[in-house]
Amino acid sequence: MLAPSYPMLFALFVIGLFGINAPSYAACNIVGGKAYGDCGGVRVNEGTKGHLTVRTRTSEAAIIDGATILKGGTLELSGISNGDITVQRGGQLRVTGVVNGTVKNLGGSVEVEGMLHHLHTTGGKVIIGGNVGSVSGEGAVSYKKGAVIGGMPLDRPVRKGGKQ
Secondary structure: OOOOOHHHHHHHHHHHHHOOOOOOOOOEEEEOOEEEEOOOOOOOOOOOOOOEEEOOEEEEOOEEOOEEEOOOOEEEEOOEEOOOEEEEOOOEEEEOOEEEEEEEEEEEEEEEOOEEEEEEEEEEEEEEOOEEEEEEOOOOEEEOOOOEEOOEEOOOOEEEOOOO
């Protein structure tokens, strides 16, 4: 049997003295307004911010009742919209959250990486990489590989509608 070397003994001493600094994780679960687990610093959204009119760059992580995005306005939605969102010509919308309603693109730019119930486009630019229940309208739509439309995942990028 081999005897341990001094460097090996020193390494074991250091590990024993200081321990191994492993990350620790905690979980917070909120059910019916009651918090379970480690919920320090967790904030629960109660109520909504209403319907937004977006004229400048806005990031929203809360619950809203829908939005109208005007020319020059940009909405980055990582929260939830429980109403329709209208994107006017020159407006921009990026969804990484959830839209429980219809996104109406009237000539703006829409990018979906989150989930939305329905998208209707009459023009402008639409890129879908997330989950969309249904799509309608005459505007062009580009679908990324992996996008889910009507419950069906796409295995390759696709472009439909508009001028090709």
